[in-house]
Amino acid sequence: DFCLSRGLGDVYKRQEYASLLPEKLNGSEFTGVYGNIELPVLPHIEYHVRNATLHPIYENFRVGVFKELLNTGTLESFELLGELMFQSHEAYSACGLGTKETDLLVDLVRSQGASKGLYGARVSGGGSGGTVVVIGKKDAAPSVQHVVLEFEKQTGYRPYVFVGSGSGRAGSLELCLKNFDSVTKLPSIFK
Secondary structure, eight states, X not given: OTGGGSSHHHHHHHHHHHTTSOSOEEHHHHHHHHOOOSSOOOTTOEEOHHHHHHHHHHXXXXXXXXXXXXXXXXXXXXXXXXHHHHHHHHHHHHTTOOOHHHHHHHHHHHHHOGGGTEEEEEEOOOSSSOEEEEEEETTOHHHHHHHHHHHHHHHSOOOXXXXXXXXXXXXXXXXXXXXXXXXXXXXXXXX
């Protein structure tokens, strides 16, 4: 009920307008319709126009709900926080911005799930690529280790784990692929 009561009327109204947007448009089609703009538009690239337009609209909704849930501190709220993170990641990837590596990390976190202490994950979206933020219980190290080892098994690369925590029950960590070929060991907390 909590999530459904927060401004969905506006979201549904925006969804009506979304159908007016092209789903995808390549660079040549874009410049043919809109002319040259100051940003580089590559003629051979297919741009996900509708998803790229909808992402910030729904992300704004998700962030508002996320902010409100942070103050509740219940187990159910952490599960909802995680779901919002998963939705955010999927929307980001649908814009054509994600990578198969970050998608795999998020999928591996999802496969561990709340019952194993990992509530959610999303790409950080910081622009430098390869960092996934995870929310989970402070004692979820075995689940994180499973994610790291499974990722390494599937890709041949071991992600680096940055660990930190807020003041609440759940901790946060980042799984980072940046410079990942040089990282070979798990941090000492996972040994």
